[in-house]
Amino acid sequence: MKKIINFLKAGLMILGLAATIHVAHAQEDKDTVKVGILHSLSGTMAISETSLRDVDLFAIDEINKAGGVLGKKIVPVVVDGASDWPLFAEKAKQLLEQDKVAAVFGCWTSVSRKSVLPVFEKNNGLLFYSVQYEGEELSKNIFYTAEAVNQQATPAVDYMLEQGKKKFYLLGSDYVYPQTTNLVLLEYLLSKGVPIENIGGGLRKDESGKVISAGRYTPFGHTDYQQIVADIKKFAASGDACVINTLNGDTNVSFFKEYAAAGLTAEDCPVVSFSLSEDEFRALPAKDLVGQLGCWTYFMSIDTPANKKFIADFNTWLAASNVAGIVKEKRVTCSPMVLSYNAIYLWKAAVEKAGSFDVDKVREALESGTISFDGPGGKVTFTKNHHMTKNVYIGETMANGQFKILKTFEQVPGEPFLKGTFKAK
Amino acid sequence: MKLLYHNITRLLLLFLLAGTLGLHAQTPSGGNTRQLITEAILSSGDEQKKKISELINADDVALTSTILTKWRKSEVYIATDAGDKKVPYTLEEDKPIRIDNGQPLTLPQGSAVETDGALRKAIASTLNLLGIADPDPKVRQGAVAKLGGQQKAEYVPLFKARLEKETNAQVKYTLKEAIAITELADASPEIQTEALKTLGSLYSKRSGDLLKKFAGDPSVPERQAAAKSSLVKLENYLSFCETIETMFRGVNYGSVLLISALGLAITFGLMGVINMAHGELIVVGAYSVYVMEGWFTRAFGDAGLQWYFIAAIPFAFVNAALVGLLLERSVIRFLYNRPLESLLATWGVSLVLQQSFRYIFGPNNVPINSPSWLIGNFTILDISFAYNRIFVVCFAALIILLTWLLLTKTPLGLLIRAVMQNREMASCVGVRTAQVNMLTFAFGSGLAGLAGAFLAQLGNVGPNLGQAYIIDCFMTVVVGGVGNIIGTVCSAISIGVATQTLEQVLQNSVLGKITVLITIILFLQIRPGGLFPTKGRGLED
Amino acid sequence: MTQSKLPLSSEHIAIIVIAFLGIVVAPYLNTLPPTSWLYISDFTLNLWGKYLTLAILAISVDLLWGYTGLLSLGQSLFFILGGYAFGMYLMLQIGVLGQSKSELPDFMVFLGYTQLPWFWRASHSFWFSVLAALWVPALVALVFGYLAFRSRIKGVYFSILTQALTYAACLMFFRNDTAMGGNNGFTDFKLILGYDIRAPETQRALYIITATTLLLIYLGCRWLTSTKFGKVQQAIRDSENRVLFSGYSTVSYKLFIFVLSSMIAGIGGMLYVPQVGIINPSDMAPDKSLEAVVWVAVGGRGTLVGPIVGAVSVNALRSYSTTAFPEYWLFLQGLVFILVVLFLPKGLVGLWTSIVEYISKQEGGLRGVWASVMESLMKRKGATK
Known part of the structure; x- marks a missing residue:
């Protein structure tokens, strides 16, 4: 009997092999070029990442309608990272080794980028990453259309100082982006002459008692912000305080509901958020948030013809789209989406400049500093350090879930390595 | 010293009154409120801010506050008439009412007036000044607290005048606090010391930072001592709260x-x-x-x-x-x-x-x-x-x-x-x-x-x-003792209090939770049946 | 089930053949030129390496659940502890090759550390780390198991408590202050024993080691479950009280098996890390332990082949469906699970066994079944005409 069981085992192994080989079947076509789209379409991160897939597909359709790249139509290979980081690495391997894509647009969380980074370096692939991140990284295989810390956090602090704020409470989710941002902000605030006792949220000290980091952190999916809000209320009692919020996506709901319930308002103590875009606002009761601030390199409310056209075209595309499970109603655009959109056009521009899909040649073109694109958020240009020069906007939340732009910093160059650059006076 | 101070404040009060009267003399009395507000809404830039600050002189205080509050919330709209003249209006019970004459709007409705942070700040400061005399004690209290925080000596007479008339205990408290906080900015250490003592006896939460500042400043020992003792008082009180x-x-x-x-x-x-x-x-x-x-x-x-x-x-x-x-x-x-x-x-x-x-x-x-x-x-x-x-x-x-x-x-x-x-x-x-x-x-x-x-x-x-709740739920039931509703109540409340206390003490959200989980695991080793175990004679297998 | 008395039964032959295919042939095919139709790509081989480490995890679940009746939802904790213990070695091997060009791991540099925390210092040694991947999970299992079994926690309570333990550990590892990489965990490995970890040769070697380890663990468990010890273990599953009253100390038996299975899971984790290239706390989220239980249930609990079949087939299905129809993967996983529990309590292996039994009961075996099927078909055809 066991013999049979073992035959079954063999059979299954063969079946499994067949399945994996089946996945690998590659269709070579002279008139097309494949690009990978690697986002979580299921699991916890699907909330945010699905929108990026949509806009990627939209950009690709747009380019294909206009004649493609170097005369070739782009064929997107969409894979699901399922909010599972090792699976991201597996999918990246599949895209590069099996599907042999020319470039990959994808990832949202820092950890997903970190998990695919070795894969891209090993296979000399090309990844365009488009979500605000912590910096301190520069891979020759990754191009960051994302906001660097000096394209979000430091301009926002400048703005708050300008508004006369003197006390800063640092609050974030416990992962590498908030941790690093707050580390940089701590140095930045001290360099601007803000005394250390005016920085709230707690300080972390090393063995010798030297302050190495600041901020209050909560885990993903944290739901109970009562204690933290009470702490902020105490901190803000003496006035002129603000909260620098790097909480991740949906924990913001619990936080802001608690904030409103405790009677804190944007006038007493405004909250500047870096991870809360129009897309997240769809899930927030906007009334609780009026007057709170955000800082991004794109807002849907930007009043330019390019942006208006982008939004209109995207909605038309959505209406006609037949992608399975796509949400068609009440869609908005936000910074990560536009940065993803820009990424595809920038890649196209670089390929056209290089005259080839070869990764090394495309990289060379991108690094030349001449690849730029007039996107919905204004002009963006890749610089030699794989980051972009672009406009930074400070916006204020309105009851309709949009931002009203309060201030624009023109053409800020992205800088990944900021730690240690701001010295206290 | 004290005498001089009083003289100065009296002088200031006089000036302020004179200024107010002067302005009153220039504008026709009665009905100027709507006109002033309309002008403020339709102007822009620094001009607008100046006009807003002048609104404290409007006749109808209640009306001014109502419209300003709406303005701040972006609930003021602008319609345009045939002559391209802008007519601001508000909605009252869903009916558009013109701000300039209080009549129903007959024109087609327009869009809301945009406000930004600076504008709202200007509106807020006028509202605060108006708010000192607001009929609603909550508004009075908020206004006083905000003005006190600015530590401007010219407000002290206003506070004192109000304090004499004030009947609400909470507003009285806030007025005293605001006066003391403002006095801390005074040049004289004696006045500061007095103010520090007052703040201590008021248990003023708002002055925590200022107390700390003075407690850490050894230049005037007496003042430092007062600050320190007030700070201790305050801290004890706060930790109780x-x-x-x-x-x-x-x-x-x-x-x-x-x-x-x-x-x-x-x-x-x-x-x-x-x-x-x-x-x-x-x-x-x-x-x-x-x-x-x-x-x-x-x-x-x-x-x-x-x-x-x-x-x-x-x-x-x-x-x-x-x-x-x-x-x-x-x-x-x-x-x-x-x-x-x-x-x-x-x-x-x-x-x-x-x-x-x-x-x-x-x-x-x-x-x-x-x-x-x-x-x-x-x-x-x-x-x-x-x-x-x-x-x-x-x-x-x-x-x-x-x-x-x-x-x-x-x-x-x-x-x-x-x-x-x-x-x-x-x-x-x-x-x-x-x-x-x-x-x-x-x-x-x-x-x-x-x-x-x-x-x-x-x-x-x-x-x-x-997903966020399932494990907590299981823990609650298991700790309470399976099959026992009272047990579930006790365990839920104790887990809740323990979690919040640990979070408060450790100032860390996760460590508190981890500690509670580990405690639960250990607790169940001692009492596998939970708080209220089901008693039975059977040998379950 | 009859056991063959021959020195080499057909079953043994099957094991040898499959082991040979898995350990020797598959890596060999990987070295062929990519043009050959028999070529197995690096990607596929690596994927299989990953599946096999998960199969090791599944065996550890089954050893507890299928053979001793203890449903542990903490096996992914042990798996990940093993992974982290070995991952620390890999992190330190990166050295100055990392992003930050510092001797410290990158994430520590980000967080402002200037020196290695004490518990990291021994991880420079390869052998220390390999052993740590065994004793760290074992220690946790020993302490937890001792407390739990002593107070006679069993059944569902044991499951819930192990789940709580895993959850607590998961929260712990998610904290950046724990100095274990927080949410990002460990990644961007470069070297292992001086070899480039990303080179196809290294990956092939890792695959061979994994397949061999799986074989050894399979054989070891097979032996163990056939000894007297194994019989007691299964008796505990069936009726613990009777075993207790027969004078056996069930606590020691359960504790031994719990610690052993935690070590097996740890080995799985240790092999998983260098092949997947990342380890982070989301792998020990409560769901992951349940997934491992699913594999065992799908494959067939109470057999040693079952977990392997289950782990490999479910994961292959997952790899396939997250590409082919991403939206439906959770539906599929959930439904498979419900159906298996309701209708296939013995899993795929059990299904196969019953089919075979059914066939062997028919006259003339498979041929008889064939004949009767054909006959009934003919009949129906005749009827419709």
């Missing part, structure tokens, strides 16, 4: 746990079914609230927002109970004798349900607006109590009471208890155990739905909501 507040937070966090776990206490505790899909039943309740909110706002507009929640509560219960019923009929009834397998199968169900939510409501979280009677808080001493939290506590108590009544005072309760205690025996005496199981499971699921209705008012509503 904090303790009470932490307790309250603990109780309401415990109530959330209790509401979430009660359904599980029924299905797991009484029936022995490990329902991993319990979290998803909570989500069903939460989405029911979302659906109900949509219906109400569509049917009744903004008024619906006030009352939808009342209708949503039974709706959530029924929906979750129906899903539970379906679950029991299709999966769980085959697994009553295989508890471990029921754990696995219901986990499968939970995955399917999660993905169904994504399919029906989209992967994003959905927004839920709380009715206004659940927003806000009230304060005793310096301890604030949020309405929604108080509601949760009361509601938890109510649910417990109803559940207890159902289990002990109704025929169904009797049957449920009979089946739980001895299924075979109950069956022998003619109880239809299959039916009782089904009803009990549906009831437990319905309770999960109620929990969802509440969680919807406190945080996210999305497909993953249930």
